[in-house]
Amino acid sequence: MWHPCHCRPWQGKRKLYVMAIGIALFFLVITLFSIAGRTADTRDSADWKPTNDGSRTT
Structure with missing residues (x-):
């Protein structure tokens, strides 16, 4: 029977990295x-603020 404890410990760490x-x-x-x-x-609210060809004019 296969158990999770038989997995190599580095496999889990590799996935995290x-x-x-x-x-x-x-x-x-x-x-x-x-x-x-x-x-x-x-x-x-971006639709209601003025823009200059899509760029925000502040």
């Missing part, structure tokens, strides 16, 4: 796109 790297890359991409100005304001 891959997930952590994936999440870090996701936030890095979001940050880079934000710095480059490639993000949009999707809040509900």
